[in-house]
Amino acid sequence: MKAVRCSNAQLEFVDLPTPIPASGQLLLEVLRCGICGSDLHARQHCDEVADVMAATGYDGFMRADQQVVFGHEICGEVLDHGPRTRKAPRTGTRVVSLPLLRRGAEVHAVGLSESAPGGYAEQMIVEQSLTLPVPNGLSVEAAALTEPMAVAWHAVRRGQVRKRDVAIVIGCGPIGLAVVCMLKARGVRTVIASDYSAGRRALATRCGADIVVDPAQDSPYAAAGGHGHLEKAPDALGLAVSTVEKLYRARLPWWHVWRAADAVGAATPNHPVVFECVGVPGVIDSIIAGAPLFSRVVVVGVCMGTDSIRPAMAINKEIDLRFVLGYTPMEFRDTLHMIADGKVDVSPLITGTVGLGGVANAFDALADPARHAKILIDPKSPQQEV
Template sequence: MRAAVLRDGRMIYRDDVPEPTPGPGQVLVAVTACGICGSDLHFAAHGDQVLAATQSMSGSPSSGASVDLSADIFMGHEFSATVLEAGPDTDTYAAGTAVTSIPVLLAAHGIEPIVYSNSTMGGYAEQMLLSAPLLIPIPNGLDPRHAALTEPMAVGLHAVNRSAITQGETALVLGCGPIGMAIIAALRTAGVENIVAADFSPSRRRLAATMGAHLTLDPAAGSPFDSVTPKVIFEAVGVPGVIDDVLRRAPVRSRLVVAGVCMEPDTVHPFYGIAKQISVQFVLAYEPAEFTASLRAIAEGRIDVAPLITGEVGLEDVGAAFADLADPERHCKILVTP
């Protein structure tokens, strides 16, 4: 079977990966499309740091995860697929049904996240295993390429839901990568009346307006807080210094929702947040109901993800696509279509 795997920090094309075999409760599917996520890029470049930070945490569901960085690693968690066959004693959708799923595989030994693994196949492959109870059929007429973006859209919806923003409150989204775009789309769907987006990239600012931002700002021209007084700030940048700058500049009693994943040590001045009584909420992933709601929003046309798809590659070109995504002027979301 053909697949793209992470080996020594680089995505490598292979045509000799063993085909997965579904066990009880599992379904073999053919991957239709899989989006390349920024977390995949980060793991490829800093896998040792990601694993060290994950394993050092207490109370994290993935704190005990073990990945051998010297062996091939399977990735790809934003996918749509077609049912091929079910495992033993497994009732599921008929062969040929277009489906998607939250990226989790239920196995005999427990729950295996489909994120990065030496054994569990991800969406950068011709075929993969999914859990029958978690399958969601893609509505008739929805392009399965668009359905593959359900996962990142759910991340944005979760951030917005956790913010408890109301329609009349001003939202400021810092960073217009795929997650920032997903937050903007969720804010627009929620009917928020004033959505402001900030990014250094002109093309990202244009795309943010397409996704629903009412105003876009260039941070190089001045702090966004000089132009707007937001009630809720969404941090989707993930680089050191941003959170502290937000605490320093944000209005009194505003709310900061941190969706950007920063893997480096960062310094904040608690005094800023204390003096202004700023609420800080860190968010991760989504609830299953938010995943389903995001698919429905895409299928019903309330969220148009087509503008986010700026490239499409086969398995043999995944490595080049990882490099291309470093340029925000060229790409937002590249799909892998095996």
């Protein structure tokens, strides 16, 4: 079969043996596979990531000198079932799958491990138990975006964003755009998107952002003005004192009133939920410095290098900092059905398609933020340019 393999940061168009599914696994014909930012990072920085993963207990992440077939955002068609495997989904069924693969007692990340080749190929293997049929006649292009949209859905859920909250998305690359889509699917009324690229700001508008900001000209936090956010430490101190003073003058036991307000979540001042979707050193600290007091910051972007923050700044503003990774199987399944039911429109994210022979060109094209968001691979296509 034809495939694209990465070794020592070089992408090679190669012939490989057709993979053979084991018991409990399926062989798929790859219909579409998304090129993920993780693939771009892994090509250049896989050894750094592998060191971090090994420190957390997983030593199967790819190394630069290994030969790895990327691709974990896939939609495929069932070609065959492994031995002693229930014949479901049936041959010919279009499916998506969580990108995890068993090899004996170990579980590996599909497309990011030498032990689990991914979807930059004509065929690939997936776990039957993690495979879901594509519902409602959903297009293979939209279905292939289930995985990155599930990452965004997990981030939104981890952010505990309420409909009345202001959500601020910093960075409108593919994952930032996906977060915008999922915030609107959740019903969040005010979504602010910030990016230096005019093209990406336009895509954010198409994805449903209510306000788009060029951070070279305006502050995304200033765009959230009028929602009762506290900007400076004296504002919080003044609010606490004035609240007690008002209750004291009214001859009310302020501690009882405060405790009742706290029980229903009314004692904490309004604050935005900020999604960091850039993954570049310095961005987290800049968000901590610029965001209003009590902001919740959800870090979705993957920073490949060492970064630093000023803890005293975060402490004085009481910033809530959260990091996210992946999604749960339920979130993956729910995301697929949200797309299929029309609750999420992923079409603005898809900006190009190439065949396997055009993958290297697609990687180069994705370096230009003004041109592309998500490029899909169609293994049957002769297309080499995007």
